[in-house]
Amino acid sequence: MSRTLAPHGARPATGPVLSTTLNLPECRARGWVVVDSMVDGLAMGGTRMTPTVTERELAGLARAMTHKLALVGLPIGGAKAGIAPDPGAAVERRAVMREFGRAAAPLLHGGVYLGCDQGTTYADRRQAFEAAGYDVTRRPGTTRLTVGWAELWDHMADITGFGVAVAVLGALRASGARTPQRVAIQGFGTVGRAVADHLAAHGHLVVAVADVLGTVEDQRGLPVAELTALTSSDGTIDRSRLPARVTVHGPGQAWLHVDADVLVLAASPAAVDEEAVPAVRARLVVEGGNLSCTEPARRLLREAGHTVLPDVVVNVGGAAATGCVLTGLAPSDLPLPKLSGWLRDWVAGRVARNCELVQELSASGSADPVAQLLGSRATPPGATGSEVPADR
Structure with missing residues (x-):
């Protein structure tokens, strides 16, 4: 080493x-x-x-x-x-x-x-x-669990996608948008599938999904449950079993050009760069993956009138839930359903509030709302390394 x-x-x-x-x-x-x-x-x-x-x-x-951890107020x-x-x-x-x-x-x-x-x-x-x-559960100060770590996360597998969906739903409510809205999702792994499930459950239409093989599209709405059943653990969709009405696009960025109201990026970093910005049709762009847009692309999207929800306030569910347990913030000795509910409520509250703040700062003309939001936080005692603003 x-x-x-x-x-x-x-x-x-x-x-x-x-x-x-x-x-x-x-x-x-x-x-x-x-x-x-x-x-x-x-x-x-x-x-x-x-x-x-x-x-x-x-x-x-x-x-x-x-x-991410600073913005949700976790001392990690x-x-x-x-x-x-x-x-x-x-x-x-x-x-x-x-x-x-x-x-x-x-x-x-x-x-x-x-x-x-x-x-x-x-x-x-x-x-x-x-x-x-x-064994993370034996670390002093960690929330005492009534189940093993693996069992907890089998139950919480969708938590990051859940947080992304909370961000989308909050932004749509704030904009006054009516249901259903058309959603395109780039990436159909654990996060992308969870986003699709949650948004479909709230009445929105998932009209396009992209994986490593290309994009599948249906402007009338893809059958999300059926699509999930046709998807392997690595996020690849079995095209041979898709309904006949679904349009199949080959490799490339067809997902970028889909007529949609919401674009959720849940795959590779820098999926949207400066060159891709003019092709984006969705008014709401949500970074459900890590570093999904380049920094110049975020700026250009905002200047073009798009609402951009960045990864550091959206793609945080799994990290936030884990951090709540690591720091002992989550209540100890709760049965699994109650602990899961507590963690989901906590994640939803933090994601929703930070998205609201980012949107408010963007509307006020902030060129970099995340940097401004981070700058408003105080560095906690005991931090080493880069500056780590956080609420204690």
């Missing part, structure tokens, strides 16, 4: 407090953990596993996690991990996660919680934790 580490108490303006390379020779993979900031000895973020993930990408994602710093498997190595997935868990064990036990992100699942996380000998 090689690493760079800022001096204790240092607050680098641009760099993380810790960036470490993990040696994973048995599975022929590269791995990194980047900690942007620590608050009260804690940091957290997901583990991304893609062939192209880089340390630089993780640094940006870790900084975004710092901002931001982190991110990444695994880049060797495409030519025929290594069992379980072996990759177990080697990653053993390499990351000192960080896990030292207060850096590493959950799931793009390319990893709850089962992957369980393998890594077991290999590291890490």
Whole structure:
């Protein structure tokens, strides 16, 4: 394990407090953990596993996690991990996660919680934790659970998509829009499917969904439950079983050109850049994934009259629910249904309020409402690394 580490108490303006390379020779993979900031000895973020993930990408994602947690008022710093498997190595997935868990064990036990992100699942996380000998529920100060960590998250699998849907519904109410609104979703993994389910349940029409193979579209509304049943765990839709009325577009950005009122971005970073802005038809653009729009694209979208809800206030459900348990904020000893309800209410309240603030600042002419919102928060005592504004 090689690493760079800022001096204790240092607050680098641009760099993380810790960036470490993990040696994973048995599975022929590269791995990194980047900690942007620590608050009260804690940091957290997901583990991304893609062939192209880089340390630089993780640094940006870790900084975004710092901002997400600060904006919901949780005293935890931001982190991110990444695994880049060797495409030519025929290594069992379980072996990759177990080697990653053993390499990351000192960080896990030292207060850096590493959950799931793009390319990893709850089962992957369980393998890594077991290999590291890490049980989050035994950490002092953590909410006492009546079920295991894995069982809790099996029940809360949709929480990030739930938070994104809360943001969409709140923005539509604020705009006076009537049901149904037409929704296009780029990405149909765990987040995209949950967004589709929740919005359809509120009477809105999901008219287009994109996966790695292209876009499927029906302006009369896609059958969301049926579509979900035809989708694999990695978010790929089985085209051979789609209803005849569904239009199938090939690879490319057909999702960008769909006639829709709402565009939810729930897949790759920088899905909308400056060149893509003129093609966006939806008036409401929601960053349901990490860094879904480039910063210049956000600015240009706002200047063109679009409402943009950024990832740091929208894509926060899983991190916020985990943080509530890690810090002991969630009530202890609640049965699973009541704990789930408490966490969902808490996430919904924070997401809705932050979206309202972003929209108010945008309407007042703020060029960067998120930066303005972050600047209004006080840095908590005990924070190290980058500045970490948070409500205590």
